[in-house]
Amino acid sequence: MNVLMKSSTALGLSLGLLAGPAFADMDAAMQFLDDEIKGVSTLTREDQEAEMQWFVDAAAPYQGMSINVVSETITTHEYESQVLAPAFTAITGIQVTHDLIGEGDVVEKLQTQMQSGENIYDAYVNDSDLIGTHIRYGQVRNLTDWMTGEGADVTSPTLNLDDFIGTEFTTSPDGKLYQLPTQQFANLYWFRYDWFTDPQIMADFQDAYGYELGVPVNWSAYEDIAEFFTGREIDGVEVYGNMDYGKKDPSLGWRYTDAWMSMAGMGDVGEPNGLPVDEWGIRVNENSQPVGACMARGGATNSPAAVYAVDSAINWLQKYSPPSAMGMTFSEAGPVPAQGNIAQQMFMYTTFVAPLVASDAVMNEDGTPKWRLAPSPHGVYWEEGMKVGYQDVGSWTLMESTPVDRAQAAWLYAQFVTSMTVDVVKSDVGLTFIRNSTINSDHFTDRAPNLGGLVEFYRSPARTQWSPTGTNVPDYPKLAQLWWQNIGDAMSGAKTSQEALDQLCLDMESVMERLERAGIQGDLGPVMNEEQDASYWLEQPGAPKPALADENEAPETIGYDELVSSWSQ
Known part of the structure; x- marks a missing residue:
């Protein structure tokens, strides 16, 4: 306390x-x-x-x-x-x-x-992630x-x-x-600003990869940086280039439904959520009714971009993270960067800024941080106009009962x-x-230098590209539990990512079919599309998107100070 x-x-x-x-x-x-x-x-x-x-x-x-x-x-x-x-x-x-x-x-x-x-x-x-549930069931x-x-x-x-x-x-x-918001936090990219601006480390990176060390704009650059830092010793500490978690636990599902798939580029363009296909891969019709999650019905949960998203996360977790990370949950993994041996994290929930600020390992003696926060990089399937991250919006909710x-x-x-x-x-x-x-108060203007870019982010127009789960999801409690169970099979190696996502989208559609038959969600309830060959949907504009011949795009970075300057402009 x-x-x-x-x-x-x-x-x-x-x-x-x-x-x-x-x-x-x-x-x-x-x-x-x-x-x-x-x-x-x-x-x-x-x-x-x-x-x-x-x-x-x-x-x-x-x-x-x-x-x-x-x-x-x-x-x-x-x-x-x-x-x-x-x-x-x-x-x-x-x-x-x-x-x-x-x-x-x-x-x-x-x-x-x-x-x-x-x-x-x-x-x-x-969480406002349940908004699609609440508007359909009439229980709130x-x-x-x-x-x-x-x-x-x-x-x-x-x-x-x-x-x-x-x-x-x-x-x-x-x-x-x-619902009335009572707390809100984003998932952002977190990195050790002191290491990224160290002249010798910068020179070593330039020599190894041929471009400047900086905030990664895309996943290719993130992977290079993860590889570069993993195994290095800095100030007597063995460093890892990535931090994540992989335990088969309900929080593993949030790891992916909390916009990881849209960060990869799985869904459609749109704010606050992609339409007609959102970051869960669920397609809705013009009346906001869910019509499918698998590619055979126009969804994207098992699409090439989704497979790319899961494969990337597993690969980085196995290669560039502390060995214990595979057995961690959300709450266990969140404070780890505060221990001082993590170079960067793609997926840092800003609720963990509080323990960071309290840690001597990642704070300077004058109270300023050794780290910074920035927008998370996006995957190769991402397009301009898509959301690039998740906002958790915990909100007061009154039940009709x-x-x-x-x-x-x-x-x-x-x-x-x-x-x-x-x-x-x-x-x-x-x-x-x-x-x-509060964000724009003089009080947080004074505190901003000690919070590593958090205040600047929340004052910036970029904030609108981070959003919670949207209204496409017809029953969050029932559908969310399917994610961690199926993704967990991919994490453990029991299934390939494709096999796990194929099963996930079928399980999701089974729930939506039951909802459709029950007719309990009124005019916003699911009306499932007829199945057809996935090639039909892959040939249509938007999601689901066909596989790219090369998923390794040219790496791109940007200087942190240049990034923050662009927000103020």
Whole structure:
């Protein structure tokens, strides 16, 4: 736990927050502003007090109520659970239990509540990846109608939805908002800036490969750099040129559905997601109805570009990563670059910037980082106008099966932890930005030099090319589990990548066929295409794309400072 969270826990004890008073208390709000916010907000003190007074007043009908909410375990949600939940209880009189569990467990609980109708949690922090599920099943309250209907009296006048950067990902094709972002992070390229700018290392690379060491623009350059660094000894440490993970675990599926395939160039052009074929390889028709995932139905999940994507990841994991990486999960692999022996990582979730900043191995004595963040390179099948990365947008989600009064109380908590009063301090801890006002604040202008390009990225127009799973996916819980099971077979060598992807797309289509027969998803449910020879679709424009005769394109790099300069322009 970092110093800020330790001091916040002390604050909670001094106020009696952890015990949870039964009545709303503006005095507790004032002390929270004094001891926790300390003026670090985009609101003036007067406006902070006004926002807190609104929470005190709006919570009056719910004083003494106990509610239960849940999220995955990352630094941002630890702060919400350990600091903001007790503060909210002291200020509003609503006792909040904010559980922290694995992301896969969050989805499982949500799925159980959907199927049983039993109210397990009063609100979920649920990834926007499930937007396609939520808009089809009708089991989630759409917040647009909620905020003008049953939730009107508990919707803050200072919520300021226009200030959120991720609501385009939580909105259905008809313009209804289904989820409220509470944390957001991208997967970006990460590299050791100090090594990449070392004159001797740069000269050695130039001699070996004939071009300048820099941020790789494409996968060919990434592979050269991975090969160059792997096995070198720098400052007495054996270095690896790549970091990844390969354990057969639910997080292995995220590794690929989280835009790896679109980074390779598997899908179609389009933002925030490729259309008609997205980064899962699922094709939809003009009515946003899924029609297939295999090439025989116009999908791309088993296409040459998909095989190239999986083969590349496995090859780099085996050749250029620490041997232990093959047996790691997402949460185990994420902090490894902070240990100081990784030269670059194609796929760095920025939620792991917090442990990087805390590591002496990758930080200079003056508090500046030895590393930088940049856009991930793209594969040989990628085309201009395609998304180039993934954004995780963990978002507050209210189920229809939750009683109205409990949903109203939970909605108050969701707004408190995303409020403009709180957001800058929360972003300081987790570095998972959700508001434009926070990103562009003077506070983060001051912090930017110590965050390795994270702030510059989020202020840049390039940010829009990173997006979560979109609306093509009709049932995220059912389809996501098929990815890690099948990709795991390719990772272990039990199947070739082609065999694993052939099985994956068939398994996905089996689920979509069942949904079509059940007819439970209304006008947005699957309507499967008739199967025909894959050659028909390979000859059509866009995805699925035919195999290239040569998948080894000319390597290309760019200087990091030149890249950042291009963002500012």
